[in-house]
Amino acid sequence: MKAAVIVFPGSNCDRDCKVAIERSTGASVDMVWHGDSDLPQGLDLIVLPGGFSYGDYLRCGAMASLSPVMTAVKAAALRGVATVGICNGFQVLCEAGMLPGALLRNAGLKYVCKTVDLEIVNGQTRFTAAYQGRRSAVMTVGNGEGNYFADEVTLDRLEGEGLVTFRYRDNPNGSARNIAGIVNESGNVLGLMPHPDRSFEEELGSADGALLFQSALASA
């Protein structure tokens, strides 16, 4: 099993993601610089990590979505490679048009850093299968612009097609319909604001994030 973590200038959870994936799945993890135009061969999982790519200039994730490596990431996702964007990575996926909607400034205007209870809305995705029917997961969030927004038609479609993967039980940032994470129509691209990479061992307060990485790689 082989995974890659994309490193943008300003990413700060890239190493966390590498360690989380290695410890929870045993996969080997390559770090890929955003300026590279090619990804390693034979990848089973691509992760866009959290952080402040390009200093959040212009809009969170906007500059990163145009990085050279994103052409290769888009191509790999189209081929069906499991792709996860966490926090800033979710913002990048939305800006890149790989997921619908956008992340707005938090409703309370504050950076929110806390543990959150999540509802696993769809346990049948390739990112949630290892939860084995569990309806809850505990992870942490750390974001200032994690307020998911999409128009009503898109929100209805996401809910109707089972694309809402995670929901906050106690919405920390004003996200539309309490959405914390969504998958694309093909089911192989996941974006979520909570950090599975900060919740992969009991010592961190929760090991529930490990199941997400295990799910993603089990289906590879």
Place this chain on the structure above:
Amino acid sequence: MKAIVHVFLKPGVLDVQGKAVENALHGLGWAEVKDVRVGRVLEFDLGGDAEGAEARVKAMCDKLLANTVIESYRVEIAS
């Protein structure tokens, strides 16, 4: 020529910054203020053909300068 691009959150998208500024203005006594929107302005020099300038800047907006899922923009071209 000079291009000036104004980018604002679309009507209907909650502008929490605008709301905070509005509350602050009310606190300072300007109770008549309503619907504050915080946006951004980009200015740049633009070479090339004046005729297609607006279309080129609009393409820049669609591609990078605005996220049309949440934002609308207005382009001014000044000589």
